[in-house]
Amino acid sequence: MKLHGKKCQLWSVGLLLAAGAAGLAPASAEGITVPDNAKVRQMPWGEFKLAPRIVEKLAAGEKANIVVGLEGTGIPIQGAEMRMGMARGCENANKELPAECRMVGPVNPDTSRQLSELETILNSGQVDCLALQPPLPNQFTGIMNKYADAGIPVFAINIDAPKSKRFAYYALNEEQAGKINGEATAKLVKEQGIEVKQVAMGSGAPDQPWAQSRMRGFIEGYKSVFPDAKFFNDDKSGLPTGKNFTTQEVLNSVTPFLTANPDVTLFFHTDQGVEGVGNVIRNLNLTGKVFTSGFNVSGPILDAIANGTTLVTIDQGFDNQAQAPVEQCARFLAKGDAPADPLQYLLPIVITKAGGEGQITVDNGRDRLKAASE
Template identity: 25%
Template sequence: MARWIYVIGGLLVTVAFSVFLFYSVRAFNLTPDRPSASYKAPDYRFVLVTEEVDNDYWRLVEKGARAAAEKHHVSLQYTGPKQANLDEHMKMIEMAAASKVDGIIAQGLNQEVSPTIINRVLEKGIPFLTIDTDAPESKRVAYVGTDNYYAGFLAGQALLKDTEGEVKVGIITGRFDSANQKLRVEGFKDAIKGSDRVNVVAIAESQITRIQAAEKTYEMIKDYPDVNAFYGTSALDAIGIVQVLESIGMTDRVYVIGFDVLPETLQLLKEGKLEATVEQKPYEMGYDAVELMIQVLEGDKVSTYHHTMTDVMRQKDLTQTETMTPGGMKQQ
């Protein structure tokens, strides 16, 4: 009896996994099961795989990608792990490839793993564009996004310009294994290395969440009570940093520079609780990536690097006539 229970149990597990795999792949097939008479098939089917599906930054990338997709009659599937997870991210890329979409847009999150996965997709005849985070060791067609080293360098230059005297910096970075985060740290360090008054005292990982950013900030202040500046390299880091500084009454004594122009980030900038933030263009990244993929599929020659604009924003750059657009700040 026990043997039969074991056999039946094994069969149920196998069937359950097969059903899961079927529907996972089917999720990328965006053609309706029973299209109406007025239905017109999209010209192409693309998949955008993100680092964390509900992250505010990635939702801006999605908005840009969807705008371009609608303009060009392209079907776009937006997906990604609920929480940053490299293994899940890679599996979603492989599922997209298994569904035989026309193009895949995703980050090159890990320089050891990503090139293998990307090259495997290309071997299936599916063009692959990296977005936000490049994988230059792979055979990807092109990269769309920030020059992350330069962005980090700008952050370092901004800190040097905005501060005086001895500065001890704590860095809160999204992920230690993420290529774009590494480059932002590297660029920052290179910008300040010529100064004998600015030093990095510690680096901690936030897992691209504000909760972890806050926890690591608090721990860093306990371990290094003389830290008087923070640099956050991912979108939610500065928000978490300021949250802690507010709770212990240190916002007026600590310099903070972050990344991105999320509404909450801009509010902190307006209130003077954040000194500066590196402005990226996530909306443009998504929009440009879709347009670039169409060019690739239509046989056009494209450049390997398509860098979107990067700049440093301070409180003085905010005015009452400025409004938030999906891609950043623009004058009315």
């Protein structure tokens, strides 16, 4: 998982009202006629046939049930932002056809519970289009294929299942996002005249493809500004900072690492562990001497950017990752539109102290964080 963060499994009457979403004015009181290219469509993996029950209910003016399934609905930031995005997407979806949007998944990551719920709502006909976050790459290929075989369009979000019968995948291009971070970090180092002797990298999941892609991208982006930069480790040997992604684990792992390696004056972290790295720098009285950059957003991460300890962080835009497939569900059912390229990469939201071209300021970051917390 890539935040890491999570979500609630209630039908969205209360949820969507609270989020300002779904159940808006129907596109047509008489219902809609599903186009032929949505009823039957040739996909790279074979022929897809939309379930006749979906065609019939939309023709009768009933609402399409669009479901967003998360690994964990209560994961900090991710869960709340995904809820916001689903609400926005559902509002826009209702311009195409009558739709109601629902979020499902265990509050905290639980693969067995997540899979069981997906089986239940599939077998009871509660889903007309699904946007799903698998726990790991390709881990839920089987259930996603069951949905597609049952005539339900499926989209992957945040974590991909490229071997499945999914229509498309919505998330960051991890390597590109890492590259953007590395380049932005290097430019700030250059502008501020920071002396960087050696760069080290760490992750809560250094063995995972998403983390290695971010590290690989960071190296490329940083070296585009400083070609001769020295790296302590590479994308295959990032420092493990704690599999549970907690700040305390980062304190326990990065404190002795920086103490033993005084030449490391810049530490890139692939996830919210950047918060802990900032704490380590302050605890060791290395503020102004050692710096960090990373991914994700929290109050302490934004504080660290404001005081100069953290140079760059990437807001993954979880709201955008949920919004896009919800809208795509409506476009497919109403118009037969589907992405030509299954890899629908979204742009990262780059946060620096002062902002700039293609970046937002700390204050802008705080506004997004506040919205996700309300």
